[in-house]
Amino acid sequence: MSFEIWENARLATMQEGQDANYGLIEDGALVVEGERLAWVGMRAEMPAQYRHGAVLHDAHHALITPGLIDCHTHLVYGGHRANEFELRLNGASYEDIARAGGGIKSTVQATRLATEAQLFEAATKRLTNLLKEGVTTLEVKSGYGLSLAQEAKCLRVARQLAQHHPVQIKNTFLGAHAVPPEFQDNPDAYIDSVVAMIEPLKAEGLIDAVDAFCDRIGFTYSQTEKVFKEAQRLNLPVKLHAEQLTDSHGASLAAQYGALSCDHLEWLSEEGAAAMSKAGTVAVLLPGAFYFLRETKLPPIELLRQHQVPMAISTDSNPGSSPCTSILLMLNMACTFMRLTPQEALAGVTRIAAQALGLKDRGSLNAAQRADFVLWDVKHPAELAYAFGSNPCLSTIWGGRVRETPSVQNHH
Numbered sequence: 237m238s239f240e241i242w243e244n245a246r247l248a249t250m251q252e253g254q255d256a257n258y259g260l261i262e263d264g265a266l267v268v269e270g271e272r273l274a275w276v277g278m279r280a281e282m283p284a285q286y287r288h289g290a291v292l293h294d295a296h297h298a299l300i301t302p303g304l305i306d307c308h309t310h311l312v313y314g315g316h317r318a319n320e321f322e323l324r325l326n327g328a329s330y331e332d333i334a335r336a337g338g339g340i341k342s343t344v345q346a347t348r349l350a351t352e353a354q355l356f357e358a359a360t361k362r363l364t365n366l367l368k369e370g371v372t373t374l375e376v377k378s379g380y381g382l383s384l385a386q387e388a389k390c391l392r393v394a395r396q397l398a399q400h401h402p403v404q405i406k407n408t409f410l411g412a413h414a415v416p417p418e419f420q421d422n423p424d425a426y427i428d429s430v431v432a433m434i435e436p437l438k439a440e441g442l443i444d445a446v447d448a449f450c451d452r453i454g455f456t457y458s459q460t461e462k463v464f465k466e467a468q469r470l471n472l473p474v475k476l477h478a479e480q481l482t483d484s485h486g487a488s489l490a491a492q493y494g495a496l497s498c499d500h501l502e503w504l505s506e507e508g509a510a511a512m513s514k515a516g517t518v519a520v521l522l523p524g525a526f527y528f529l530r531e532t533k534l535p536p537i538e539l540l541r542q543h544q545v546p547m548a549i550s551t552d553s554n555p556g557s558s559p560c561t562s563i564l565l566m567l568n569m570a571c572t573f574m575r576l577t578p579q580e581a582l583a584g585v586t587r588i589a590a591q592a593l594g595l596k597d598r599g600s601l602n603a604a605q606r607a608d609f610v611l612w613d614v615k616h617p618a619e620l621a622y623a624f625g626s627n628p629c630l631s632t633i634w635g636g637r638v639r640e641t642p643s644v645q646n647h648h
Protein backbone atom coordinates (compact mmCIF):
# COMPACT_ATOMS: atom_id res chain seq x y z
CA MET A 237 0.00 0.00 0.00
CA SER A 238 1.59 3.28 -0.97
CA PHE A 239 0.51 6.80 -0.20
CA GLU A 240 1.14 10.17 -1.74
CA ILE A 241 1.39 13.11 0.60
CA TRP A 242 0.69 16.72 -0.32
CA GLU A 243 2.05 19.09 2.26
CA ASN A 244 3.23 22.63 2.81
CA ALA A 245 -0.21 23.98 2.00
CA ARG A 246 -3.11 25.83 3.49
CA LEU A 247 -6.30 23.79 3.05
CA ALA A 248 -9.77 25.18 2.47
CA THR A 249 -11.45 21.86 3.22
CA MET A 250 -15.00 23.23 2.84
CA GLN A 251 -16.07 20.53 5.26
CA GLU A 252 -19.66 20.62 6.36
CA GLY A 253 -20.27 22.49 9.58
CA GLN A 254 -17.01 24.38 9.23
CA ASP A 255 -18.63 26.97 7.02
CA ALA A 256 -17.71 29.90 9.16
CA ASN A 257 -14.16 29.80 7.89
CA TYR A 258 -13.89 27.60 4.79
CA GLY A 259 -12.82 24.71 7.02
CA LEU A 260 -9.36 26.26 6.87
CA ILE A 261 -6.37 24.25 8.02
CA GLU A 262 -3.06 26.09 8.21
CA ASP A 263 -0.03 23.97 7.43
CA GLY A 264 -2.21 21.07 6.37
CA ALA A 265 -1.51 17.79 4.69
CA LEU A 266 -3.48 15.56 2.35
CA VAL A 267 -2.79 11.85 2.08
CA VAL A 268 -3.88 10.26 -1.17
CA GLU A 269 -4.36 6.56 -1.71
CA GLY A 270 -5.27 5.67 -5.27
CA GLU A 271 -8.23 7.79 -6.30
CA ARG A 272 -9.21 8.70 -2.76
CA LEU A 273 -8.13 10.86 0.11
CA ALA A 274 -6.94 8.66 2.95
CA TRP A 275 -6.36 11.41 5.49
CA VAL A 276 -6.79 15.20 5.76
CA GLY A 277 -5.60 17.42 8.59
CA MET A 278 -2.82 19.40 10.19
CA ARG A 279 0.55 18.20 9.03
CA ALA A 280 1.80 17.96 12.62
CA GLU A 281 -0.99 15.52 13.41
CA MET A 282 -0.54 13.19 10.47
CA PRO A 283 -0.14 9.59 11.69
CA ALA A 284 3.40 8.34 11.07
CA GLN A 285 2.25 5.25 9.18
CA TYR A 286 1.45 7.37 6.09
CA ARG A 287 5.02 8.65 5.73
CA HIS A 288 6.37 5.15 5.28
CA GLY A 289 7.51 4.89 1.65
CA ALA A 290 5.16 7.67 0.61
CA VAL A 291 5.69 9.91 -2.39
CA LEU A 292 6.00 13.49 -1.18
CA HIS A 293 4.62 16.53 -3.02
CA ASP A 294 5.60 19.99 -1.85
CA ALA A 295 2.71 22.42 -2.48
CA HIS A 296 5.01 25.42 -1.89
CA HIS A 297 2.49 27.29 0.28
CA ALA A 298 -0.31 27.02 -2.23
CA LEU A 299 -3.92 27.17 -1.12
CA ILE A 300 -5.66 23.85 -1.77
CA THR A 301 -9.41 23.63 -2.32
CA PRO A 302 -11.62 20.75 -3.42
CA GLY A 303 -11.89 20.37 -7.20
CA LEU A 304 -14.46 22.82 -8.54
CA ILE A 305 -17.83 21.53 -9.70
CA ASP A 306 -19.89 23.24 -12.40
CA CYS A 307 -23.33 21.78 -11.75
CA HIS A 308 -25.36 23.41 -14.57
CA THR A 309 -24.06 23.69 -18.12
CA HIS A 310 -25.40 23.33 -21.64
CA LEU A 311 -21.92 22.70 -23.03
CA VAL A 312 -22.84 20.72 -26.16
CA TYR A 313 -24.37 22.81 -28.92
CA GLY A 314 -23.77 23.95 -32.49
CA GLY A 315 -23.05 27.50 -33.62
CA HIS A 316 -23.25 30.56 -31.41
CA ARG A 317 -25.58 33.52 -30.97
CA ALA A 318 -23.41 36.60 -31.33
CA ASN A 319 -25.93 37.81 -33.91
CA GLU A 320 -28.67 37.67 -31.28
CA PHE A 321 -26.45 39.58 -28.89
CA GLU A 322 -26.29 42.30 -31.53
CA LEU A 323 -30.07 42.23 -31.97
CA ARG A 324 -30.46 42.71 -28.25
CA LEU A 325 -28.11 45.65 -28.35
CA ASN A 326 -30.29 47.09 -31.06
CA GLY A 327 -33.33 46.90 -28.86
CA ALA A 328 -34.86 43.42 -29.03
CA SER A 329 -35.35 41.47 -25.80
CA TYR A 330 -34.36 37.86 -25.09
CA GLU A 331 -38.02 36.91 -25.02
CA ASP A 332 -38.85 38.82 -28.25
CA ILE A 333 -36.13 36.91 -30.03
CA ALA A 334 -37.27 33.58 -28.62
CA ARG A 335 -40.86 34.21 -29.70
CA ALA A 336 -39.71 35.19 -33.18
CA GLY A 337 -38.13 31.75 -33.61
CA GLY A 338 -34.59 32.78 -32.74
CA GLY A 339 -33.13 32.06 -29.36
CA ILE A 340 -32.98 28.43 -28.30
CA LYS A 341 -34.57 27.40 -31.60
CA SER A 342 -31.76 28.83 -33.69
CA THR A 343 -29.27 26.84 -31.64
CA VAL A 344 -31.44 23.76 -32.16
CA GLN A 345 -31.12 24.23 -35.90
CA ALA A 346 -27.33 24.63 -35.75
CA THR A 347 -27.02 21.67 -33.39
CA ARG A 348 -29.09 19.39 -35.60
CA LEU A 349 -26.89 20.23 -38.57
CA ALA A 350 -23.66 19.50 -36.69
CA THR A 351 -21.99 16.10 -36.66
CA GLU A 352 -20.97 14.42 -33.43
CA ALA A 353 -17.35 15.20 -34.26
CA GLN A 354 -18.11 18.89 -34.77
CA LEU A 355 -20.06 19.09 -31.52
CA PHE A 356 -17.27 17.28 -29.72
CA GLU A 357 -14.68 19.71 -31.01
CA ALA A 358 -16.69 22.81 -30.11
CA ALA A 359 -17.56 21.48 -26.66
CA THR A 360 -13.94 20.47 -26.05
CA LYS A 361 -12.84 24.11 -26.37
CA ARG A 362 -15.39 25.16 -23.81
CA LEU A 363 -14.55 22.27 -21.52
CA THR A 364 -10.85 23.12 -21.77
CA ASN A 365 -11.52 26.57 -20.34
CA LEU A 366 -13.35 25.05 -17.41
CA LEU A 367 -10.56 22.54 -16.80
CA LYS A 368 -7.96 25.30 -16.73
CA GLU A 369 -9.80 26.81 -13.78
CA GLY A 370 -9.77 23.63 -11.73
CA VAL A 371 -13.13 22.13 -12.64
CA THR A 372 -13.05 18.39 -11.94
CA THR A 373 -16.75 17.52 -12.27
CA LEU A 374 -19.52 19.09 -14.29
CA GLU A 375 -23.01 18.55 -15.54
CA VAL A 376 -23.94 18.71 -19.21
CA LYS A 377 -27.55 19.10 -20.27
CA SER A 378 -29.03 18.18 -23.61
CA GLY A 379 -31.88 20.30 -24.92
CA TYR A 380 -30.69 21.57 -28.29
CA GLY A 381 -31.60 18.39 -30.22
CA LEU A 382 -35.27 18.04 -29.29
CA SER A 383 -35.86 14.68 -30.97
CA LEU A 384 -34.84 11.25 -29.75
CA ALA A 385 -32.03 10.88 -32.29
CA GLN A 386 -30.74 14.43 -31.87
CA GLU A 387 -30.88 14.42 -28.09
CA ALA A 388 -29.09 11.06 -28.09
CA LYS A 389 -26.42 12.54 -30.35
CA CYS A 390 -25.72 15.39 -27.95
CA LEU A 391 -25.76 13.15 -24.90
CA ARG A 392 -23.32 10.76 -26.58
CA VAL A 393 -21.01 13.70 -27.22
CA ALA A 394 -21.16 14.53 -23.52
CA ARG A 395 -20.23 10.93 -22.66
CA GLN A 396 -17.35 11.10 -25.16
CA LEU A 397 -16.11 14.33 -23.56
CA ALA A 398 -15.81 12.49 -20.26
CA GLN A 399 -14.04 9.56 -21.90
CA HIS A 400 -11.46 11.74 -23.57
CA HIS A 401 -10.79 14.29 -20.84
CA PRO A 402 -9.74 13.96 -17.21
CA VAL A 403 -13.07 15.04 -15.74
CA GLN A 404 -16.36 13.49 -14.68
CA ILE A 405 -19.60 14.51 -16.33
CA LYS A 406 -23.18 13.98 -15.26
CA ASN A 407 -25.60 13.95 -18.16
CA THR A 408 -29.00 15.56 -17.78
CA PHE A 409 -31.82 15.15 -20.29
CA LEU A 410 -33.47 18.50 -21.02
CA GLY A 411 -35.80 17.48 -23.84
CA ALA A 412 -38.36 19.89 -22.36
CA HIS A 413 -36.21 22.93 -23.16
CA ALA A 414 -38.17 24.40 -26.08
CA VAL A 415 -40.78 23.30 -28.59
CA PRO A 416 -39.09 22.26 -31.85
CA PRO A 417 -40.46 23.59 -35.17
CA GLU A 418 -42.12 20.31 -36.13
CA PHE A 419 -44.34 20.60 -33.02
CA GLN A 420 -44.72 24.37 -33.19
CA ASP A 421 -48.47 24.39 -32.72
CA ASN A 422 -48.72 21.46 -30.44
CA PRO A 423 -46.53 21.67 -27.36
CA ASP A 424 -48.57 18.99 -25.60
CA ALA A 425 -47.79 16.49 -28.33
CA TYR A 426 -44.14 17.45 -28.03
CA ILE A 427 -44.23 16.82 -24.28
CA ASP A 428 -45.68 13.37 -24.95
CA SER A 429 -42.74 12.70 -27.22
CA VAL A 430 -40.30 13.99 -24.59
CA VAL A 431 -41.86 11.59 -22.09
CA ALA A 432 -41.37 8.77 -24.58
CA MET A 433 -37.68 9.62 -25.07
CA ILE A 434 -36.69 9.10 -21.44
CA GLU A 435 -36.82 5.32 -21.32
CA PRO A 436 -34.76 4.64 -24.47
CA LEU A 437 -32.17 7.26 -23.50
CA LYS A 438 -31.87 5.72 -20.08
CA ALA A 439 -31.58 2.25 -21.63
CA GLU A 440 -28.67 3.49 -23.74
CA GLY A 441 -26.96 4.70 -20.56
CA LEU A 442 -27.06 8.31 -21.66
CA ILE A 443 -28.85 10.07 -18.82
CA ASP A 444 -28.32 10.53 -15.11
CA ALA A 445 -31.11 13.05 -14.42
CA VAL A 446 -34.04 14.83 -16.06
CA ASP A 447 -34.59 18.59 -16.27
CA ALA A 448 -37.22 20.89 -17.81
CA PHE A 449 -37.64 24.60 -18.51
CA CYS A 450 -40.82 25.65 -16.73
CA ASP A 451 -41.54 29.24 -17.68
CA ARG A 452 -43.67 31.35 -19.99
CA ILE A 453 -41.33 30.76 -22.92
CA GLY A 454 -40.77 27.15 -21.82
CA PHE A 455 -43.32 24.64 -20.55
CA THR A 456 -46.27 24.88 -18.20
CA TYR A 457 -46.59 23.45 -14.75
CA SER A 458 -48.64 20.48 -15.93
CA GLN A 459 -46.41 19.76 -18.93
CA THR A 460 -43.43 19.79 -16.59
CA GLU A 461 -45.19 17.43 -14.22
CA LYS A 462 -45.72 14.88 -17.00
CA VAL A 463 -41.98 14.79 -17.57
CA PHE A 464 -41.29 14.46 -13.84
CA LYS A 465 -43.79 11.60 -13.49
CA GLU A 466 -41.96 9.59 -16.12
CA ALA A 467 -38.57 10.36 -14.59
CA GLN A 468 -39.86 9.21 -11.22
CA ARG A 469 -41.23 6.00 -12.72
CA LEU A 470 -37.78 5.30 -14.13
CA ASN A 471 -36.00 6.23 -10.90
CA LEU A 472 -34.20 9.18 -12.42
CA PRO A 473 -33.63 12.25 -10.25
CA VAL A 474 -35.18 15.50 -11.46
CA LYS A 475 -34.14 19.15 -11.45
CA LEU A 476 -35.75 22.23 -12.91
CA HIS A 477 -35.10 25.56 -14.63
CA ALA A 478 -37.56 27.35 -12.38
CA GLU A 479 -38.84 30.90 -11.90
CA GLN A 480 -36.25 32.47 -14.21
CA LEU A 481 -38.58 34.92 -15.96
CA THR A 482 -41.81 34.44 -14.00
CA ASP A 483 -43.09 32.68 -10.89
CA SER A 484 -44.58 29.56 -12.47
CA HIS A 485 -44.58 27.66 -9.14
CA GLY A 486 -42.01 25.33 -10.64
CA ALA A 487 -39.94 25.18 -7.45
CA SER A 488 -42.82 23.77 -5.41
CA LEU A 489 -43.55 21.25 -8.13
CA ALA A 490 -39.93 20.17 -8.35
CA ALA A 491 -39.73 19.89 -4.57
CA GLN A 492 -42.71 17.53 -4.59
CA TYR A 493 -40.65 15.27 -6.82
CA GLY A 494 -37.65 15.49 -4.50
CA ALA A 495 -35.66 17.50 -7.04
CA LEU A 496 -31.89 17.63 -6.64
CA SER A 497 -31.97 21.30 -7.57
CA CYS A 498 -34.02 24.22 -8.81
CA ASP A 499 -32.02 26.59 -10.94
CA HIS A 500 -32.20 30.34 -11.74
CA LEU A 501 -34.97 31.26 -9.23
CA GLU A 502 -35.06 35.02 -9.77
CA TRP A 503 -38.85 34.97 -9.18
CA LEU A 504 -38.89 32.36 -6.39
CA SER A 505 -41.66 32.87 -3.83
CA GLU A 506 -41.53 32.22 -0.11
CA GLU A 507 -43.73 29.20 -0.62
CA GLY A 508 -41.29 27.86 -3.20
CA ALA A 509 -38.32 28.41 -0.90
CA ALA A 510 -40.08 26.63 1.96
CA ALA A 511 -40.90 23.67 -0.27
CA MET A 512 -37.30 23.43 -1.45
CA SER A 513 -36.06 23.56 2.11
CA LYS A 514 -38.34 20.73 3.16
CA ALA A 515 -37.32 18.57 0.21
CA GLY A 516 -33.58 19.24 0.59
CA THR A 517 -33.48 20.74 -2.90
CA VAL A 518 -30.44 22.87 -3.77
CA ALA A 519 -30.88 26.37 -5.24
CA VAL A 520 -28.51 26.78 -8.20
CA LEU A 521 -27.74 30.44 -8.84
CA LEU A 522 -26.58 31.46 -12.28
CA PRO A 523 -25.05 34.92 -12.14
CA GLY A 524 -23.82 34.72 -15.75
CA ALA A 525 -27.38 34.57 -17.09
CA PHE A 526 -28.48 37.28 -14.68
CA TYR A 527 -25.68 39.49 -15.96
CA PHE A 528 -25.90 38.70 -19.65
CA LEU A 529 -29.69 39.17 -19.86
CA ARG A 530 -29.32 42.29 -17.74
CA GLU A 531 -31.90 41.03 -15.29
CA THR A 532 -32.81 43.41 -12.54
CA LYS A 533 -34.63 41.03 -10.24
CA LEU A 534 -32.20 39.11 -8.07
CA PRO A 535 -32.95 35.66 -6.72
CA PRO A 536 -34.19 36.07 -3.13
CA ILE A 537 -30.92 35.23 -1.39
CA GLU A 538 -32.08 36.30 2.06
CA LEU A 539 -35.15 34.09 1.76
CA LEU A 540 -32.98 31.16 0.75
CA ARG A 541 -30.75 31.77 3.75
CA GLN A 542 -33.71 32.03 6.10
CA HIS A 543 -35.07 28.73 4.86
CA GLN A 544 -31.60 27.19 4.91
CA VAL A 545 -31.78 26.22 1.27
CA PRO A 546 -28.22 25.33 0.19
CA MET A 547 -26.98 27.54 -2.65
CA ALA A 548 -24.80 26.37 -5.53
CA ILE A 549 -23.25 28.58 -8.22
CA SER A 550 -22.76 27.60 -11.82
CA THR A 551 -21.86 29.00 -15.23
CA ASP A 552 -25.07 27.92 -17.06
CA SER A 553 -22.66 27.85 -20.01
CA ASN A 554 -24.93 28.17 -23.06
CA PRO A 555 -25.03 30.23 -26.25
CA GLY A 556 -28.06 32.36 -25.43
CA SER A 557 -28.12 33.55 -21.87
CA SER A 558 -24.61 32.82 -20.58
CA PRO A 559 -21.85 32.24 -23.13
CA CYS A 560 -19.42 31.80 -20.30
CA THR A 561 -16.80 29.19 -19.51
CA SER A 562 -15.33 30.73 -16.38
CA ILE A 563 -16.42 29.31 -13.05
CA LEU A 564 -14.11 31.79 -11.29
CA LEU A 565 -15.93 34.72 -12.86
CA MET A 566 -19.17 33.24 -11.51
CA LEU A 567 -17.69 33.23 -8.01
CA ASN A 568 -17.00 36.91 -8.35
CA MET A 569 -20.42 37.73 -9.82
CA ALA A 570 -22.23 35.67 -7.17
CA CYS A 571 -20.62 38.00 -4.64
CA THR A 572 -20.90 41.30 -6.49
CA PHE A 573 -24.40 40.91 -7.95
CA MET A 574 -26.02 38.48 -5.56
CA ARG A 575 -24.22 39.49 -2.38
CA LEU A 576 -23.14 35.99 -1.46
CA THR A 577 -20.17 35.90 0.84
CA PRO A 578 -16.96 34.53 -0.72
CA GLN A 579 -17.37 31.59 1.62
CA GLU A 580 -20.91 30.85 0.40
CA ALA A 581 -19.75 31.24 -3.18
CA LEU A 582 -16.86 28.80 -2.78
CA ALA A 583 -19.16 26.29 -1.07
CA GLY A 584 -21.47 26.85 -4.05
CA VAL A 585 -18.90 25.53 -6.52
CA THR A 586 -17.68 22.69 -4.28
CA ARG A 587 -19.72 20.98 -1.57
CA ILE A 588 -23.14 22.36 -2.50
CA ALA A 589 -22.55 21.86 -6.23
CA ALA A 590 -21.81 18.19 -5.49
CA GLN A 591 -25.09 18.01 -3.61
CA ALA A 592 -26.89 19.54 -6.60
CA LEU A 593 -25.59 16.63 -8.67
CA GLY A 594 -26.45 14.02 -6.05
CA LEU A 595 -22.75 13.23 -5.53
CA LYS A 596 -21.67 12.35 -2.00
CA ASP A 597 -18.08 11.40 -2.72
CA ARG A 598 -16.68 14.85 -3.52
CA GLY A 599 -17.02 18.56 -2.89
CA SER A 600 -14.92 18.83 0.26
CA LEU A 601 -11.53 17.67 1.44
CA ASN A 602 -12.38 14.74 3.66
CA ALA A 603 -10.95 11.28 4.18
CA ALA A 604 -12.73 8.79 1.86
CA GLN A 605 -13.75 11.46 -0.66
CA ARG A 606 -12.32 11.46 -4.14
CA ALA A 607 -8.85 12.97 -4.36
CA ASP A 608 -9.98 15.85 -6.58
CA PHE A 609 -8.30 19.08 -5.52
CA VAL A 610 -6.76 22.26 -6.84
CA LEU A 611 -3.58 24.17 -5.93
CA TRP A 612 -4.02 27.93 -6.17
CA ASP A 613 -1.52 30.75 -6.23
CA VAL A 614 -3.38 32.67 -3.52
CA LYS A 615 -3.05 32.93 0.23
CA HIS A 616 -6.67 33.16 1.26
CA PRO A 617 -9.77 31.58 -0.32
CA ALA A 618 -11.57 34.94 -0.47
CA GLU A 619 -9.10 35.90 -3.21
CA LEU A 620 -10.71 33.36 -5.54
CA ALA A 621 -13.97 35.32 -5.48
CA TYR A 622 -12.37 38.73 -5.20
CA ALA A 623 -10.27 38.95 -8.36
CA PHE A 624 -11.78 38.59 -11.80
CA GLY A 625 -10.25 38.09 -15.22
CA SER A 626 -7.28 36.20 -13.79
CA ASN A 627 -6.69 32.53 -13.20
CA PRO A 628 -4.52 31.60 -10.23
CA CYS A 629 -4.89 27.83 -10.79
CA LEU A 630 -1.46 26.21 -10.41
CA SER A 631 -2.45 22.60 -10.88
CA THR A 632 -5.32 20.22 -10.52
CA ILE A 633 -5.25 16.74 -9.03
CA TRP A 634 -8.03 14.57 -10.37
CA GLY A 635 -8.63 11.13 -8.88
CA GLY A 636 -5.26 11.33 -7.14
CA ARG A 637 -3.25 12.12 -10.28
CA VAL A 638 -1.82 15.45 -11.37
CA ARG A 639 -3.84 16.49 -14.39
CA GLU A 640 -2.04 17.77 -17.43
CA THR A 641 -2.68 21.47 -17.88
CA PRO A 642 -4.87 21.62 -20.96
CA SER A 643 -3.21 23.49 -23.78
CA VAL A 644 -4.55 26.90 -24.62
CA GLN A 645 -7.10 26.64 -27.41
CA ASN A 646 -7.58 29.50 -29.75
CA HIS A 647 -10.72 30.41 -31.58
CA HIS A 648 -9.33 30.01 -35.07
Ligand code: DI6
Pocket residue numbers: 339340343413449477480525552554555556557558
Ligand atom coordinates in the same frame (compact mmCIF):
# COMPACT_ATOMS: atom_id res chain seq x y z
N1 DI6 B 1 -32.63 28.97 -19.45
C1 DI6 B 1 -31.45 29.47 -19.81
O1 DI6 B 1 -30.91 30.40 -19.27
C2 DI6 B 1 -30.90 28.66 -20.89
N2 DI6 B 1 -31.88 27.64 -21.03
C3 DI6 B 1 -32.87 27.88 -20.20
O2 DI6 B 1 -33.84 27.15 -20.11
C4 DI6 B 1 -30.79 29.50 -22.14
C5 DI6 B 1 -30.71 28.68 -23.36
C6 DI6 B 1 -30.52 29.51 -24.61
O3 DI6 B 1 -30.90 30.68 -24.70
O4 DI6 B 1 -29.97 28.91 -25.56
Ligand code: FE
Pocket residue numbers: 308310477552554
Ligand atom coordinates in the same frame (compact mmCIF):
# COMPACT_ATOMS: atom_id res chain seq x y z
FE1 FE C 1 -29.63 26.60 -18.02
